[in-house]
Amino acid sequence: MNTETTRYTASDFAKYHAGTMPMQQMHALEKAALEDPFLADALEGYKNTTTPIDDVAAIKKIILQKQKPSYTTFFKIGKVALAVAASTILVVAATWFYFWQANKNVTNTVATNAIESNQNVDTTLFDDVLKYDTVAINKNGNVATSSSTEQNKNKILLPQANGIVVYTPPNPTIFADTSIQLRDDSKETTKFDVASTKISNNVAVQNQMNRYYNQQGNVTDKKGGPLKNVTIKDVATNNTTVTDKLGRFKLQTQDSSAVVIISNIGYTAKEVQLNNRTVTQPIVLDKNVENIDAEVVVTGFSTKKGETNIDSYKEKSTASSTTVLNGKVVGIQTKPQSSSKKTKFNSKLDTSFIEPKWLKTYLKNNLIPVFSDNNKSVKGVVTLVFEINEEGKAINIVVTKSLTSICDSQAINLIKNAPNWDKISAKWQKIVVYF
Amino acid sequence: MAFIKKISTTFSDAELVQLYKTTSNANTLGDLYSRYMDLIYGLCLQYLKQPDDAQDAVINIYEELTSKLKKYEVENFKAWLYQLSKNHCLMKLRSQKSKIQYVDAELMHLAENEHLHLVIDKENNLNSMEHCIGQLPHEQKQAIQLFYLQEKCYKEIADATAIDINKIRSFIQNGRRNLKICMDKIALQKAD
Numbered sequence: 001m002n003t004e005t006t007r008y009t010a011s012d013f014a015k016y017h018a019g020t021m022p023m024q025q026m027h028a029l030e031k032a033a034l035e036d037p038f039l040a041d042a043l044e045g046y047k048n049t050t051t052p053i054d055d056v057a058a059i060k061k062i063i064l065q066k067q068k069p070s071y072t073t074f075f076k077i078g079k080v081a082l083a084v085a086a087s088t089i090l091v092v093a094a095t096w097f098y099f100w101q102a103n104k105n106v107t108n109t110v111a112t113n114a115i116e117s118n119q120n121v122d123t124t125l126f127d128d129v130l131k132y133d134t135v136a137i138n139k140n141g142n143v144a145t146s147s148s149t150e151q152n153k154n155k156i157l158l159p160q161a162n163g164i165v166v167y168t169p170p171n172p173t174i175f176a177d178t179s180i181q182l183r184d185d186s187k188e189t190t191k192f193d194v195a196s197t198k199i200s201n202n203v204a205v206q207n208q209m210n211r212y213y214n215q216q217g218n219v220t221d222k223k224g225g226p227l228k229n230v231t232i233k234d235v236a237t238n239n240t241t242v243t244d245k246l247g248r249f250k251l252q253t254q255d256s257s258a259v260v261i262i263s264n265i266g267y268t269a270k271e272v273q274l275n276n277r278t279v280t281q282p283i284v285l286d287k288n289v290e291n292i293d294a295e296v297v298v299t300g301f302s303t304k305k306g307e308t309n310i311d312s313y314k315e316k317s318t319a320s321s322t323t324v325l326n327g328k329v330v331g332i333q334t335k336p337q338s339s340s341k342k343t344k345f346n347s348k349l350d351t352s353f354i355e356p357k358w359l360k361t362y363l364k365n366n367l368i369p370v371f372s373d374n375n376k377s378v379k380g381v382v383t384l385v386f387e388i389n390e391e392g393k394a395i396n397i398v399v400t401k402s403l404t405s406i407c408d409s410q411a412i413n414l415i416k417n418a419p420n421w422d423k424i425s426a427k428w429q430k431i432v433v434y435f
Numbered sequence: 436m437a438f439i440k441k442i443s444t445t446f447s448d449a450e451l452v453q454l455y456k457t458t459s460n461a462n463t464l465g466d467l468y469s470r471y472m473d474l475i476y477g478l479c480l481q482y483l484k485q486p487d488d489a490q491d492a493v494i495n496i497y498e499e500l501t502s503k504l505k506k507y508e509v510e511n512f513k514a515w516l517y518q519l520s521k522n523h524c525l526m527k528l529r530s531q532k533s534k535i536q537y538v539d540a541e542l543m544h545l546a547e548n549e550h551l552h553l554v555i556d557k558e559n560n561l562n563s564m565e566h567c568i569g570q571l572p573h574e575q576k577q578a579i580q581l582f583y584l585q586e587k588c589y590k591e592i593a594d595a596t597a598i599d600i601n602k603i604r605s606f607i608q609n610g611r612r613n614l615k616i617c618m619d620k621i622a623l624q625k626a627d
Contacts, residue, residue, distance in 0.1 A: 008474070024586070049489075059493050
């Protein structure tokens, strides 16, 4: 709102609806309303009152009164009075805290299955249910309570393994107004089918949806720069994802506090517990200089058409893609990081892929050495998996092993701009580029 | 009061928001709020219909604002306030009736593209605009021409064409939307 437009008031709206406004001004107001939905709603709304000017004056008066107390109290109370007040508040607060704590324990024992959890996921998601004593369940199975008491506000309850969510309202009187709503992501609210009914002052809600938790976060290096193509692997489910250009990732986990392994070539892997992590706190990876090799080797392998899809590679092979290649591919020497997953892939791999003759020279001629900040040349590997389309062009290139963002993008460009691939040899390609 | 007068003319919304966040001065917020209070009251009337309910809502929104404004990063105060007020009204409607209320589709018709005027302003787009107006259905074309080119208000157009005023409004809104689509297409073609 940089351009200062006319600020319309209640009297303008009154005139408009009464028909006492000149046609020209009416047109100007209508035109402004077309640009500004706020104004348009307001204009329409004034149809519903006969005394607009008095109404607004009354509201103004009340709001002015509300502003006053903050003014007077501070100037009139002396220092001594302030000190007394402060100490009284302290005592009261301490007592309240003690009783609150005690009370909390009682609730816990009475409702043994009440879940005490106040991880703040994304309170803005539930923003418009905050005012009332409401239990809202979103598609992911997270339950948010919003209550008129501070204590229970924004509490996110998590369903138990059996899908039951237990919510303890702040007190039985408020409970009478508690409503349970199912919220889906389209922000529409429908009444939730409550499987079980009220038991004392607990509500048990059966949640029949598949539950998963959307975890997100970002990964940076020590200097705070985003790291892309970093692998994030859920230890429990082996689900894997990679970070995007800005170092961000999203991962669905079954556990709200899932443990993931975060790894990237050239960096020390890290084990992190995600607690419905929001993007505020980045995960920092430290550099690891040992993994670095000095030769330029290019190799590839193929898979049988239709037998393997790219997703299975992305999910399972990222952590050990070099291991998979070891011994299977002409001209590659890899140091295995772990040997656990190897057998899974052996059956699916087809070693009949013949590396295009031009590939080695092509890469050799076009690879530009990359230098890091301290002027040392960067060494390591970038592994790429991609698809070859009917024109023999590489599409859907995915970096399964990343080095640095510059090396990654160089490798991608080389593969993208390479002369036509032999489309008969294989549909899928995996290429390791050694820097 | 002189002080209040002064700040309302010299400070922008964003500055007042900043000021309130740092000083927590209720007068600052009151002043900022009074700029939009008439609009908010109208908005509440639009949703809640009853003047009494709407007045309560305006006061409640003010109180909500005192805490929320400190918590959130607000870039565009007016747009944010609009959303906050709307949510407040919808929440109230929801709590009034245990049955879920679906907001009348008519209410939604105003949430439109704000950028049209920018497009229209560009002189080099005038030709394509003329072309696009020509492509509109007859009724929309007529309404758009009367409203934008001859600067008639809704009532005048309704009187002149003997069409209901609400229909006139929807012709203009739909015409605007179609115009925008058409002009965007032309702009894309030119860019190619």
